[in-house]
Each structure stands twice: as structure tokens, then as C-alpha cells.
Amino acid sequence: MKKAVILYSGGLDSTTCMAIARDNGFEPYALSFSYGQRHSVELEKAREYAPLVGAKEHMVVDIDLRQMGGSALTSEIEVPKDGADQTQIPITYVPARNTIFLSFALGWAEVLGAQDIYIGVNAVDYSGYPDCRPEFIAAFQAMADLATRAGVEGNPYKIQAPLINLTKAQIIERGLALGVDYRYTHSCYDPAEDGRACGHCDSCLLRLKGFADAGSSDPVAYV
Amino acid sequence: MKKAVILYSGGLDSTTCMAIARDNGFEPYALSFSYGQRHSVELEKAREYAPLVGAKEHMVVDIDLRQMGGSALTSEIEVPKDGADQTQIPITYVPARNTIFLSFALGWAEVLGAQDIYIGVNAVDYSGYPDCRPEFIAAFQAMADLATRAGVEGNPYKIQAPLINLTKAQIIERGLALGVDYRYTHSCYDPAEDGRACGHCDSCLLRLKGFADAGSSDPVAYV
Numbered sequence: 325m326k327k328a329v330i331l332y333s334g335g336l337d338s339t340t341c342m343a344i345a346r347d348n349g350f351e352p353y354a355l356s357f358s359y360g361q362r363h364s365v366e367l368e369k370a371r372e373y374a375p376l377v378g379a380k381e382h383m384v385v386d387i388d389l390r391q392m393g394g395s396a397l398t399s400e401i402e403v404p405k406d407g408a409d410q411t412q413i414p415i416t417y418v419p420a421r422n423t424i425f426l427s428f429a430l431g432w433a434e435v436l437g438a439q440d441i442y443i444g445v446n447a448v449d450y451s452g453y454p455d456c457r458p459e460f461i462a463a464f465q466a467m468a469d470l471a472t473r474a475g476v477e478g479n480p481y482k483i484q485a486p487l488i489n490l491t492k493a494q495i496i497e498r499g500l501a502l503g504v505d506y507r508y509t510h511s512c513y514d515p516a517e518d519g520r521a522c523g524h525c526d527s528c529l530l531r532l533k534g535f536a537d538a539g540s541s542d543p544v545a546y547v
Numbered sequence: 548m549k550k551a552v553i554l555y556s557g558g559l560d561s562t563t564c565m566a567i568a569r570d571n572g573f574e575p576y577a578l579s580f581s582y583g584q585r586h587s588v589e590l591e592k593a594r595e596y597a598p599l600v601g602a603k604e605h606m607v608v609d610i611d612l613r614q615m616g617g618s619a620l621t622s623e624i625e626v627p628k629d630g631a632d633q634t635q636i637p638i639t640y641v642p643a644r645n646t647i648f649l650s651f652a653l654g655w656a657e658v659l660g661a662q663d664i665y666i667g668v669n670a671v672d673y674s675g676y677p678d679c680r681p682e683f684i685a686a687f688q689a690m691a692d693l694a695t696r697a698g699v700e701g702n703p704y705k706i707q708a709p710l711i712n713l714t715k716a717q718i719i720e721r722g723l724a725l726g727v728d729y730r731y732t733h734s735c736y737d738p739a740e741d742g743r744a745c746g747h748c749d750s751c752l753l754r755l756k757g758f759a760d761a762g763s764s765d766p767v768a769y770v
Binding site: 383385386387388389391392419420421422423424426427428430431432434435454455457459460463464466467468470471472473475476 | 606608609610611612614615642643644645646647649650651653654655657658677678680682683686687689690691693694695696698699
């Protein structure tokens with residue numbers, strides 16, 4: 325079986341991506357990051373869920389983005405609630421995050437002999453993050469072939485972003501059709517101590533609307 | 548003064564880069580990585596030397612590339628001595644290393660409001676690393692503008708690789724003309740316990756030849 329590296333947060337999008345990679349015939353190697361998230365519950369859930377949603381291996385790379393500052397997700401800036409201004413890049417944006425994550429995925433892919441990297445970015449519900457757009461993915465792929473031994477030797481990389489043109493509802497419908505159990509996913513930016521989702525952050529609002537639009541209900545617990 | 552992020556290893560090339568950035572009117576923000584190098588002496592020297600060679604700030608980011616494997620510089624594979632085969636990509640190549648390093652530099656630049664990133668790659672004495680070539684640098688720069696808030700808002704990044712077409716001797720001549728004290732640089736892949744350079748690894752051989760070709764002598768200690 326061909327291997328693929330999946331950028332995996334334990335969330336709804338990356339879990340759906342993993343199911344799509346498996347459906348495309350790949351053995352998924354899940355890659356997560358401990359990057360100074362405000363709530364380590366995200367990472368605990370990713371470790372717990374990775375084998376349950378089909379990862380062959382799960383690697384967690386420790387990188388401390390907190391010392392760089394600049395984002396509500398990794399610093400003490402307050403997470404916005406109940407409808408951020410969607411016309412601007414939000415303060416939950418982490419500088420160069422997907423660039424950094426894809427770079428590690430590229431390194432691991434080269435070591436594994438994998439040519440495919442899956443990333444669950446989405447240009448519809450993308451919250452204004454510049455590194456979630458198709459033009460960014462295309463530019464990263466072009467760079468990857470020049471950056472690596474495999475690329476130079478004629479084995480091009482493919483950065484697979486299968487969710488990029490789907491709405492959240494379409495992502496959920498695709499996942500349900502592939503048998504994804506969304507109990508084993510976690511999306512909230514600001515969960516309670518016991519791990520339940522807040523229901524009010526951007527990520528919860530998008531997720532709840534997605535399930536509603538898909539005519540389904542979200543199996544995770546909310547406060 | 549404009550700020551620039553300098554990828555800084557404590558070595559001859561990145562130290563010369565820092566001097567060039569200062570000469571170009573930038574305030575240098577030096578960025579190093581603790582990435583599972585075989586010898587922590589490299590990082591100790593970088594911490595010691597950064598303020599001595601003009602860094603305004605020095606940030607060390609911890610990333611563990613060892614768990615990925617794949618290189619003699621971060622694993623138990625033996626470092627080649629006395630003239631590696633220069634026709635192949637050497638086993639000291641670390642998968643996606645410069646991509647990973649530049650990605651962090653991009654994140655820090657965005658937080659600092661810097662638009663310039665200096666990297667001391669060199670296409671002449673580049674030892675066959677794919678991520679030391681001009682086409683890689685150009686592709687990374689194109690990607691950076693699509694990846695970031697600053698790029699999207701019309702402030703393009705410039706990945707400065709001022710050594711890319713210089714021989715080692717020309718790099719040393721340039722540095723000496725700018726007043727670089729090469730005592731405060733470290734290049735050896737395989738130093739002795741007391742920090743002295745081995746004189747036989749690829750990096751030492753290139754350095755010694757560079758000083759000889761520049762008609763100068765290397766001020767660092769060898770075993």
C-alpha cells in the first residue's frame with residue numbers, strides 16, 4: 325500500500341481527510357503538533373482518536389510557537405466569541421502555521437518514501453486564513469519538488485487538499501458516507517475543563533452549522 | 548531601523564550573512580534551531596556568539612527532527628570523512644530542513660513586522676543539498692507571499708540569499724571586509740569533546756580550503 329502523510333489535529337476536517345486518503349488507497353501516517361495550544365485537550369484527543377479513525381502511525385512533533393507570539397490560539401489574547409468579523413484575517417490566525425506544518429509533513433514524507441500529503445484546509449469556511457487558499461497549496465507543492473531529494477530525483481509531491489472547495493456540510497456528508505464516526509473528532513478552540521465543546525467559538529459555530537446544514541446532528545458533547 | 552530575520556547556526560556562512568544584513572541597514576533577529584544535532588556544542592556556540600557578532604535578539608526554537616530519522620546529522624548514521632562523493636545528495640542531508648527553518652523564520656518575520664529573511668545557502672559549495680539552490684529560494688519566496696497576512700496585504704517578503712553565488716573563499720573575503728571575527732563561528736559536523744573542530748568532515752574541509760583560497764588562515768582551533 326502507498327503511504328500518505330495526513331496533517332491531523334483530531335478535528336472534523338483532518339479526520340475526514342484521513343478517511344478520504346484511506347478511500348483513495350493510502351495507508352495514513354498521521355502527523356500532529358504540540359505547538360503551545362491553549363488547551364492540551366486537543367492533543368490528548370488526537371492521541372486517543374488517531375488509531376480509532378484509522379491511522380497506521382501517529383507522530384506528534386513538539387514545536388513551541390508560543391515564543392513567537394502573534395495569535396489568540398497560542399497566547400493570552402482572548403478568543404473571539406459569537407461571530408468574528410469575517411472580512412478580516414482573524415486574530416486566531418497563527419503566523420505561517422500551515423507552512424510550518426506542511427514543511428514537517430514534507431520531511432516525514434521524504435523519510436517514509438511517501439509522495440502524498442493530505443491537508444484538510446478549506447477555502448469556503450476558511451475564516452480568512454491566507455494559508456487555507458488553493459493558491460497557497462499550489463505554491464507549496466511547487467516549492468516542495470525543488471526542496472527535496474525525491475523531488476529532484478523526479479518523484480513529485482502531491483499536496484492533497486480534498487476539502488478545499490467543500491462547505492462544512494458537504495465535508496460532513498462526505499465523511500458520513502465514508503463511515504467516519506464524528507464522536508472521535510474535536511473542534512472547539514476553547515473547551516471546558518472536562519473537554520466538552522464551548523458551542524460559541526468560531527470553530528464550534530461552523531461545526532454546528534455544518535451538521536445542521538447536512539441535516540444531521542453533532543455527536544460530541546457541548547457545555 | 549528595519550528588522551530582518553537571519554537563519555543563524557553560529558557557522559561561518561550565517562555569521563557572514565548577519566554582517567551583510569547589518570551592512571544593508573537591517574537590525575538582525577537571529578533564529579537558531581535545536582533540532583537534535585549530534586553535538587550540542589553547535590548550539591552552545593551559537594548562543595555564545597550571537598551577541599558577539601551583532602544579533603539584536605537571538606531565538607532558539609526547539610524542534611525534534613530526530614524522531615523523523617533519515618540523516619547522518621540527526622541520527623546514528625556515521626558522518627562521512629575526507630571527501631564524500633559530491634555527485635550524489637549526501638547522507639548528511641536532513642529532509643526538508645531549510646524548508647522547515649524558513650517556515651519558522653517566516654512566522655517570526657510576520658510577528659516582528661519584518662519583510663526580509665536572510666539565509667546563508669550557497670550553490671557553489673552546496674554539497675548537493677536540493678534546498679540550497681536558487682530555484683528553491685525563489686519558490687519559497689513565491690509561496691511566502693501567499694501564505695501570510697503581510698503577503699496578502701501587499702507587503703511581499705524577500706528571501707535574501709546573498710552568498711548563493713559566492714565560493715567559500717569569496718564568502719570569507721566578504722566577511723573579513725565587513726569586519727567579521729571568524730573566531731566566533733563554528734562549522735564542524737563532528738567536533739571533539741572540548742569543542743575543537745575535527746578538520747576532516749565535509750564542513751571542515753570546505754572551510755579550510757576557503758581560508759586557504761582566500762589567502763587567510765582560520766582562527767578556530769582544530770584537533
